[in-house]
Amino acid sequence: MxxxxxxxxxxxxxxxxxxxxxxxxxxxxxxxxxxxxxxxxxxxxxxxxxNRRAASLRTSRSGIIGVVVHDIMNPFYAEILKAIETELDRSRQTFILSNHYDSVEKQRHFIETLLQLGGDGVIMSPAIGTPASDIRLAEDNGMPAILIARSVPEIDVPTFRGDDAYGTALATNHLISLGHTRIAMIGGTDHTSTGRDRYAGYANAMKKAGLPLDPALRIPGPRTKQSGFEAAVNFLANPLKPTAAVCWNDLVAIGLMNGIARAGLVPGKDISVTGYDDLEEAAIATPALTTVWNGQSEVGRFAARALLDKLNGSSEADGLHLIKPEMRIRQSTTPLNPGAGR
Amino acid sequence: MxxxxxxxxxxxxxxxxxxxxxxxxxxxxxxxxxxxxxxxxxxxxxxxxxNRRAASLRTSRSGIIGVVVHDIMNPFYAEILKAIETELDRSRQTFILSNHYDSVEKQRHFIETLLQLGGDGVIMSPAIGTPASDIRLAEDNGMPAILIARSVPEIDVPTFRGDDAYGTALATNHLISLGHTRIAMIGGTDHTSTGRDRYAGYANAMKKAGLPLDPALRIPGPRTKQSGFEAAVNFLANPLKPTAAVCWNDLVAIGLMNGIARAGLVPGKDISVTGYDDLEEAAIATPALTTVWNGQSEVGRFAARALLDKLNGSSEADGLHLIKPEMRIRQSTTPLNPGAGR
DNA sequence: TAGATTTGTTTAAACGTTTGAATCGGGGCG
DNA sequence: CGCCCCGATTCAAACGTTTAAACAAATCTA
CATH class of the missing domain: 1.10.260 (434 Repressor (Amino-terminal Domain))
Known part of the structure; x- marks a missing residue:
């Protein structure tokens, strides 16, 4: 040098x-x-x-935007991130990415680092159990926050996510319309707003159709392929003999289908399965996965725009914005064959 | 505030x-x-x-490390990134992540941004066609670079990647030992060091076994599931009637298996398939995928360590370091059944 | 008890930009 | 001819740290 x-x-x-x-x-x-x-x-x-550091010392705009999500390897977030990246690239902002793996500490550490670097703003999918104070830490220090995919109680910053209750209701109704009555719900947790909403959508749809809502039909778990794969055992051994499964997301659904296939049954024929998110790979799974499009690209794009707007002084977008999910029907769901049974 | x-x-x-x-x-x-x-x-x-900006203005160490790869959504890179993250977290470095999607311009823009921010170093999987000058740009301005997964001609900075020729030879030999003779190679390109090495490994193994090396057996293409899925058509229509496929990576292999299944054949039984990388999902694919472990976690860990060492004044690690791949045999490869045919 | 050391704190000059205010040399106007 | 204005450029202070060097007071040493 x-x-x-x-x-x-x-x-x-x-x-x-x-x-x-x-x-x-x-x-x-x-x-x-x-x-x-x-x-x-x-x-x-x-x-x-x-030298941006010297400049930003004087101007107090660093051109840095932080993004923190549960896990960037997860295709659901990856699709959101891609949309954010596209949008931010236009305005010459650098973005710093991080996983929090649902650790509130790791997330707070990220926020603190970002503040130290003089971040202009942060887009986050808050970790489970995020206290309102962590969001305020950012906001109070002049770093506006945008929430995606999940909400935080008492926090009113712009929040973008899919309408989960509506979405799982769509999936559940689809299965009901195919004649299924014993429908399980696989994967996920009740510790997030998303979790509660998704379960509520499923439960309401079941109730509205006059179907029994047995707790044994709920098999919670992590939101990974691996977890869906492992859930297959429980699912197939379930005394209620469910004929269909509403899965937390596409990963769980694909894992479950792999597990079902491994057990010698044919997913989509013997057991109907729905996913959630409509990831790229849903369409090329075997059988092609019936799922619910959850608007990842919309969420990412809206979130990035909202942040940029806020940086330019507008605060239009405060509060919750729900994106309406849509059904994508493929081959993993078929009419119940009453003769076949299991 | x-x-x-x-x-x-x-x-x-x-x-x-x-x-x-x-x-x-x-x-x-x-x-x-x-x-x-x-x-x-x-x-x-x-x-x-x-205020880190003020501090780093004085000290000229920013605590920022840049990482740029082709696509962080690609699980191959995602696994490397996870290892890098784990290693860097320990030394309280913040890392800035970016995709270059094999655009040399986007990659250069990233390097420039990182220089402006005063990045301490950069770990990169260079875009196809990266000129030596782009690496020197970083190095000459006091920002050491580490290369992963691919090399750049004329550049001698620490470089970590799997031994690709050795790895594809492993896979090819495995199929040969099962009795296969018409073995195709699916996916990938010849425009990277990785590409040339992988093909060389396959070609040498074929030659050494005295098997014909027909150009029609090579079906290049992008390195995605989608691409593997689409390649199935070409593969099955191939006049040479190959009975086995060495795939560029697990994604291509899984896509290919999906495509084969969609065509009504049974992957692993009718057609043997090997992958490359040993991603998490290789083990839960149906059938479970025989593949070559490519040492992603090692690559990530070594690269991060090498960078940290360099920042502390050592330059031990210059030059190329090959990680030895290992075979992971599962159910997607079976002995050739001479009776069956296609 | 004077000088030397140690301990704890301060002074002041950097680091490389940005920016409001000041300067300077003309040119136009009345 | 004096005044004002104009465009182009410079001055100098500020941004919030770090750190070598200076300083002050207390403690030790001979």
């Missing part, structure tokens, strides 16, 4: 002041065109690198 | 100088124990937030 090139290096080389150089590089109309061109040329020639 | 709390706020409240406060907060032995305690207490009481 030869030598740090800074504004003053350019200034000296050209017999100008750093002020002029600074202004020129940012295309200020205050500096003469010919001067600006000379400066820019010199900057390139010398390999000048803009 | 009440008012920015800074070192001087604390100093004034306590009748001390900012120097003492600064030292105390960083546990310097220079300040008296009792003073330090008073200072720390006050800092918490006032809700002080350390």
């Amino acid at each position: 030869a030598q740090k090139i800074k504004l003053s290096t350019i200034a000296e080389a050209l017999g100008l002041s750093t002020a002029t150089v600074s202004l020129a590089l940012r295309d200020s109309p205050l500096v003469a065109d010919v001067t600006r061109d000379r400066i820019k040329e010199k900057a390139i020639e010398l390999g000048y690198i803009y | 009440a008012q920015k709390i800074k070192l001087s706020t604390i100093a004034e409240a306590l009748g001390l100088s900012t120097a003492t406060v600064s030292l105390a907060l960083r546990d310097s032995p220079l300040v008296a124990d009792v003073t330090r305690d008073r200072i720390k207490e006050k800092a918490i009481e006032l809700g002080y937030i350390y």
Whole structure:
């Protein structure tokens, strides 16, 4: 590394002041065109690198936006992130990504780091059990927060997520309309707003159809393929002999179908399965998975826009915004064959 | 936001100088124990937030490390990233993640941004066609680079990846030992070091076994499930009637198996398939996928360590480090049944 | 008891930008 | 010809830390 090139290096080389150089590089109309061109040329020639830390120390806008979700490896979040990335790229913001794995501590550590770096804002899918104070920590220090996928009690910042109750009701009704009556719900937890809503949607649909709502039909668990795969054993051994499963998400559903296939049954034929999210791989699973599109791209795009708006002074988007899910019917659900049985 | 709390706020409240406060907060032995305690207490009481930009302006260590890969949604990279994250977390470094989607421009933009932010170092899986100058841009400006998964010609920085030629040879030999002779290679490209190595491993194994190496047996393509799924059509229509496939990676293999199943054949029985990487989902695919473990976690861990070492002045790890892959035999490969045919 | 040491704290100069206010050399106006 | 204004540039202070060097007071040493 030869030598740090800074504004003053350019200034000296050209017999100008750093002020002029600074202004020129940012295309200020205050500096003469010919001067600006000379400066820019010199900057390139010398390999000048803009020092954002020094600048942001003065301006207090860092151009950094933080994004923290449960797990970026999870395709559900990955799809949201991709939408956020696309949207933020346009406005030349750098984004810092992190997992919290539902650890409130890890999440708080991230928020603190972001504050230290002077982050302009944060988009988060809050960890289970996130206290309102952690969101306020960000907001109170001038770093606006946007929530995605989950809500936090007592917090009114812009929040974007799918309408989970509506979505699971869609899936449940679809199965009911195919003649199924013993419908299990696989995966997920009751410790998040999402969890409670999804269960409520399923339960209400069952009740409304006059079907029994047996607690044994609920098999909670992590939201992974592995977990769905393992749940197959419990599901198939269930004394109520369910013929269909509403799964927490596509990962669980695909895992469950793999488990069912491993046990020698044919998913989609012997057992109907619905997913949730409509991930890319839902369409190429075997059988192709019937699922509920949960608007990941919308969530990501809206969240990013809301943040950018907020940074520009608007606070239009406060409060909860629900995205309406839609049914995607494929081959993993088929009419109940009363003759077949199990 | 009440008012920015800074070192001087604390100093004034306590009748001390900012120097003492600064030292105390960083546990310097220079300040008296009792003073330090008073200072720390006050800092918490006032809700002080350390300003890293100001600090790093002075110290020129930002605590930021950049990581850029092709696509963080790809589970192969995701597993590497997880290992890097685990390793870096220990040393309190913040990491900034980005995709380059094999765009050299996007990758360069990332490097430039990182330089502007004062990044301490960068770990990258270089985009196809990355010029040596882009790596030097980082290095010449005092930001050490580590390469993973792919090499860049003329560049000698620490590079960690699996031994691809060895790995595909393992897979190919495994199929040969099961009696297969018409073995296709599905997916991937010849535009990366990885691509050339993987093909070389396959080709050498075939030659060494005295088997014909027909170009028609090579079906290149993107490295996704979707691509594998689509390749099934070509594969099954191939006039050479291959009975086995060495796939570029697990995603392609799983996609291919889905495609084979969709066509009414039974993967693992009618057609033997091997993957590459040993992703988590390889084990729960149906049938469970025979694959080659590619040491993602090792690559990530070694890369992170090498970077941290370099930041501490050592340059031990320069040059290429190959991780030896291992075979993971499961149910997607079975002995050729000469009677069955297709 | 004077000088040397130790301990704890402060002073002040950086780090590389940005920006409101000041400067400067003309040119136009009355 | 004096005044004002204009465009282009510079001055200098500020942003919030860190740190070498200086300082002050207390403690030790001879």
